[in-house]
Amino acid sequence: MNESELEDLLSTPRDRTVAALAACPGDIVILGAGGKMGPSLARMARRAASAAGGATCRVIAVSRWSSEAAQRALKEVGVETIRCDLLDREAVAALPGAPNVIFMAGQKFGTTGAPAMTWGMNTLVPAICAERYSESRIVAFSTGNVYSLTPIDSGGARETDAVGPVGEYAASCLGRERMFELYADRRGTRSAIVRLNYAIDLRYGVLVDIATRVFRDEEISLAMGHVNVIWQGDANRVAIECLAHASAPPFVVNVTGTTTLSVRALADWFGERFGKAPRFTGAEGRDALLSNASQMAATFGEPEVSLSRMQEWIADWVESGGPLLGKPTKFEARDGKF
Secondary structure, eight states: OOHHHHHHHHTOOOHHHHHHHHHSOSOEEEETTTSSSHHHHHHHHHHHHHHTTOTTOOEEEEEOOSOHHHHHHHHHTTOEEEEOOTTOHHHHHTSOOOSEEEEOOOOOTTTTTOHHHHHIIIIIHHHHHHHHTTTSEEEEEEEGGGSOOEEGGGTOBOTTSOOOOOHHHHHHHHHHHHHHHHHHHHHOOEEEEEEEOOEEOSSSSHHHHHHHHHHTTOEEEOSSOEEOOEEHHHHHHHHHHGGGGOBSSOEEEEESOSSOEEHHHHHHHHHHHHTOOOEEESOOOSEEOOBOOHHHHHHHOSOSSOHHHHHHHHHHHHHTTOOOOOOOOOTTOSSOOO
């Protein structure tokens, strides 16, 4: 598989995705579309909208666009792009209106060194965008980090559980959710909040972090000894389908895999595949950052890409020297510092 084939795979909608956009006709604005997931989600939205009979529907990807190549690639598949600093109220006010909005903007890494910018991106920007698009349906990406650590055998935190963010990043993400809740309460803005952890691509993600460390004979921390993961294409599909579930108060859903995975077992699998003995540091605790995805499975169906398939794809990618984004997830952090 090459990068072009990977992008096609990540952006392939399913029938449910097409049906969701048929039920939510009109233009789609994707705010913060220049990150790791944004380009493939924008492509999927374009493909699903066209399949739903919305060939004239505009899909507009908004970002500061530090990558001109990503911006150009989207234009080539019919996605419009706009450069915008989402902290600029006037610039956001000038963005095109649309009945459907997917909010993906945020900052995680660098929080420790620049907490003010993290709060600006994760709490102020959502307020600015919720004001601009208060009459729209909004799907807002959040994170499972808003939960506290849960016991390994609990099955993970549920949407109805009390939140307990650890660290400024997680707290600012809870602030993001509260802004959309505020506009749902005061303006009736229909929203869906997607608590995601962790999306998997072949170029980044928890499985890539583990696989590359095994392959390079690097130590693997067991501080966060268990995780949930989901294929990015599956996460993209659920996020788009959430448009049809936007409501006031917001619809909240954990988006991740339905199985609690052992970091040690994952490393051992890659070690057997690569013919290497994984090197571990630390020991597994009795709790971890885990989310229960039973509501997602009941509402949207189980993820279509299995763990075994992700492992095989990633092992092939790493062995063949496929390009990586070089952005570790830091999934092992227990103190919320990123």
